[in-house]
Amino acid sequence: MDKRDGNTLSLTHTIHASVKSVWRCWSEPALLSKWFCPAPWHYHAETIELRPGGTFRGSMSGPEGQQVENTGLILDAAPQSRIVFTNMFGPGWIPQNPSFGMVxxxxxxxxxxxxTTYHAQAHHWSEEHCTTHENMGFFA
Structure with a gap:
């Protein structure tokens, strides 16, 4: 089920894999790079530290040469259960001003x-930020 509710984008999928395997696909940069953003975009994960205060860093490449740096901070992580991160703060809790702010x-x-049931929510600061994220292919 994919939906938009106010400034929140949500999707739920059943994945034919163990929760351990799905967690691995979040915790290993090489695996995350294979699926994190929809084609024709490509994601290159650099750092994923799945612990509170850990760094989440990578970059997206678009089909027309666009480059989007993606650096954020892990707010919460419970192995094989939950990950919460934001792009509003970077490593060391330094505030950032991304093109769309979210948790x-x-x-x-x-x-x-x-x-495994996979549920993702992206909570945005504004309707504009939510629309930007949706138009980038959140539901693709």
Missing amino acids: AVISLQANSDTL
Whole structure:
């Protein structure tokens, strides 16, 4: 189920993989790079420190040569269960001013040894920021 509610974008998918495997795809930069943004964009994950205060850093490349740096801060992380991060702060809790400000909440729930419910929410500071993120392909 994909939806927009005010300034929040949400999606829920059932993934045919164990929760351990899905967590791995969030915690290893090489794996995150394979799926984090929709085609024709490409994501290059550099650093993922899944602990409160950890760095989340990478960059996106667009089909027309666009480059978007993506640096944020992990606010909360519970192994194989939950990740909360923001792009409003960078490493060392330094405030940032990204093109769209958000807090993302990722929840994982094991349905069986081979099925995981993946729920993602992106809470935005404004309608404009939410629309920018949606137009970048959040639901793609």
